[in-house]
Amino acid sequence: MGTDELYPADRLAAARRATAAAGLDALLLTPGSDLRYLTGYDAHAGERLTCLVLPADGEPTLVVPTLERPAAEASPAPATGVRIVDHADGTDPYPLVRAALGGPVAAVGLADRMWAEQVLALRALLPDAAQRLAGDVLRELRIRKSPAEVAALAEAGAAIDAVHARMGEWLRPGRTEAQVATDIAAAIRAAGHVTADFVIVAGGPNGASPHHGTSDRPIGAGEPVVVDIGGTMPSGYRSDSTRTYVAGGPAPAEFTDYYAVLHAAQRAAVAAVRPGVPAEAVDAAARDLIADAGYGPAFLHRTGHGIGLDGHEDPYVVAGNSRPLEPGMAFSVEPGIYLAGRHGARIEDIVVCTTDGVTRLNTTPTELIAL
Template sequence: MDLEALYPPARLLDARRATAAAGLDALLLTPGSDLRYLTGYDAHVGERLTCLVLPAEGEPTLIVPTLERPAAEASPAPATGVRIVDHADGTDPYPLVVKALGGPVGAVGLADRMWAEQVLALRHALPGADQRLAGEVLRELRIRKSPAEVAALAEAGAAIDAVHRRMGEWLRPGRTEAEVAADIAAAIRSAGHVTVDFVIVAAGPNGASPHHGTSDRPIGVGEPVVVDIGGTMPSGYRSDCTRTYVAGGPAPAEFVDYYTVLRDAQAASVAAVRPGVSAEAVDAAARTPIAEAGFGAAFLHRTGHGIGLDGHEEPYVVAGNDRALEPGMAFSVEPGIYLAGRHGARIEDIVVCTTDGVVRLNTTPTELIAL
């Protein structure tokens, strides 16, 4: 992976211009996806302050704890042009933020998920500064993926597809959901991910809960099993893919019937993706046929979410979001049908809007898979 292409120095300049256009004097970014997006630095989250100070005009400065300076210097951050300043344990790092700003500021954008203690400390250090969310600026930069980002997402998609292709090694009647999940987690790492973000193995009635997780319940013969898995690659970009399986015998007839409805709806929603189409129209392409088949109330969640350095980010594919899709937008298409107390099903692919349509980044079959 070409880290300079994935985390280009020009991104900082784009962010500075967008910061000024938003009426902010600077962005202050603590560890998280926004910091990594701008610098490539996957910073440790802890009580010691790490903060990128990005003035709308002036030199960007990355403030780090002394003991973490080697990691910052080994990251792509220096190649982006940021200056690294460190602070020793027992010293107050917030005056370094004030100094890096280079003068009085009227408004700053804080990382959306900055710890409250850091927000309050910055309020004390910059008493005259209005605090707003950095997401106001960075959301619009991050929502359209560059070719390098799309390549990173495609690599992540291929890695998680490789895990789904091995499901027959682990998923069988008599084994518990937790036992299967442990095997899947090991496979996610062996497929190239550096972290396992989630493993859902939801069999039988547990499949009717979209965020079930796992349990010690054994998988029954002929039970539908929803497997939703994802992780983070060395690039920082994420995978997320769901397939539904049947273990060791024929599935219930009613399940087979509504799975066909679901598969057709998911395919229609993917096919609806193209520039200029609204996010809510893609949601409707999945939701309408499911509702017409009588399962509208059983589709419990939005059709999709953006993905990149975060597992969930803009754009959200949901009713009420009239945002027009643009080339480079990457998101999930994952309708589901959930019948409480009985079973459920979900099919999820990551897709990218292109200049003339859509590309699926997950390529394993979407038909009901009997193991």
């Protein structure tokens, strides 16, 4: 899978057309996933300005610090047709942005997560231009993954599955969550990820907090442990998968009862995925089963989030999102049940909506795993 497949040159043309259709004169993108999506350049975010200037009807220009020009030139960006200009350390880069914009500018789209100091500098540069979110333009391009992007997500899924498959090497009673997490983080990188983006190891009552992280609390025998892990691959695409484990003894009967409910709910939600189904219907497929079993209030979060160059992106699988699913949409299906002060469980797969149904990109077992 070459970078020309993951980051094709025609994306810039599509983005220019979408920019014009949105009534914007240009997009201004600082380092982040939108910049990488359009150019393949994984730019460093720092106090020195890096900005892709994408006029609706002009040549795209990548403004970079001189010391980062070699990295920009070594990236896929030049092959996409982007012109690179650089600014020497200590000089004002904003005139280069203005020159790259060309003629009059009435409205620009800014990277959704641009730093405030850059937003304000661009407001001073273009005092008469309305500022809007570039995400409103680029979301529709990014929400449907190309075959190359699906392959990249599948590669990420296989890499994180390989880490879950090794959990018995690390997770055992008496070890702390933090000790287990250190081993997992190293394994995430060893499995092919560039970075380990998050490692949640949540034993016993900590498992009832969906975003717990880790602690120095030892894992107890027979205690449910939620392990939610993910990282970024060299392609830029992300992994994210959760499994729930029990080590050193049988789980509490109450836990095994509701884990069976959760398992059925996660399978039902995955099975509900197909083109034309509203995103909220996938959420309902899981939530209704959990609520019918009496655990509705214990399912604290949405069923899923999109994934790609960002760990969380559109589409969101949540009540109120009536958008129909389309082939190429990739997202998590991760219902959970959390009993405060006792324990919790979550099962998470990344899936892709296909032309006639769904493909799971995580293929490890979703049953309760006894180590």
